[in-house]
């Protein structure tokens with residue numbers, strides 16, 4: 415359990431919550447990266463997500479023996495120490511020289527899964543060597559299906575345990591000026607040799623800008639992708655229950671309820687409002703995960719109470735990476751785990767199986783909506 419006000423401090427560099435990691439990390443990030451991470455000029459959707467989680471009140475439960483709380487869970491049959499997984503990010507070598515490999519090291523030290531972006535700067539082989547099977551490979555459906563095919567083959571050979579197809583960016587949105595300036599500067603830096611995306615480095619004859627994204631991708635591509643490997647397929651960026659049902663009918667194993675934390679459809683429904691309808695629609699047929707705006711162990715518990723089996727965290731992991739590399743990632747993850755264990759204890763749950771909707775004191779009407 416996390417250090418409390420009643421126990422001795424373990425050192426001056428103890429960071430007590432995600433906001434403290436953010437405060438330490440932001441001055442260490444290149445300005446363009448910081449603006450990109452902060453959705454500069456288009457903050458509202460992320461704000462709505464954070465507010466929607468925060469609006470779900472929790473109820474303490476009295477006099478349960480909570481001397482031992484276990485946060486372990488299995489996802490797609492794979493056991494992990496906490497229901498918290500690192501989300502995929504574009505090009506993180508700009509904030510740590512090891513980039514996605516450092517994120518993987520931190521995730522392994524916390525005994526969970528890391529997700530490598532197809533737009534990452536360190537390749538599947540390097541992440542796979544560190545992650546030893548605790549790694550999901552994120553995929554974008556590029557116009558050039560050869561790139562998709564090659565990355566899937568490399569990920570499978572590198573020991574990925576699942577593929578995670580992002581479906582919420584069929585077109586690149588036209589960003590407002592501050593975000594556009596940041597994104598353009600970053601994409602220039604991602605052409606530099608030491609920061610180049612592996613999918614560009616290895617497929618230089620097929621530049622990523624010309625092939626990403628493919629607005630013509632459909633459910634037929636999901637079927638095609640399933641045929642390319644024996645790995646379970648997860649869809650990332652599902653908000654509608656009817657899409658989750660379609661995913662099930664196309665042999666998908668899990669969905670991540672996500673709105674890309676405000677970087678895709680602006681004015682998207684918050685994930686906390688979309689999640690219950692999806693869980694109700696798919697029942698036990700699919701595993702359901704959630705991301706976008708999770709900032710504390712209480713937020714993790716809220717997502718689990720609404721029926722998610724696990725969450726992905728994005729920015730908090732990037733803040734950990736920028737603050738202290740792999741160790742920072744580990745500390746962010748174990749901090750969230752400790753916070754989760756604490757709120758589980760106070761709400762009377764000693765294992766994931768005991769977390770249910772009864773821990774919620776209120777469910778706003780939008781979050782209760784089931785269709």
Ligand SMILES: Cc1cc2nc3c(=O)[nH]c(=O)nc-3n(C[C@H](O)[C@H](O)[C@H](O)COP(=O)(O)O)c2cc1C
Nearest residue numbers: 501502503504531580674675705706707727728729
């Ligand atoms: C800087 C940045 C880069 C991202 N890159 C990707 C990506 O390459 N692929 C993807 O599927 N999602 C990407 N995302 C979305 C995250 O995977 C995740 O859905 C989101 O960050 C979760 O919300 P949170 O940051 O509030 O925790 C990115 C997000 C950020 C902030």
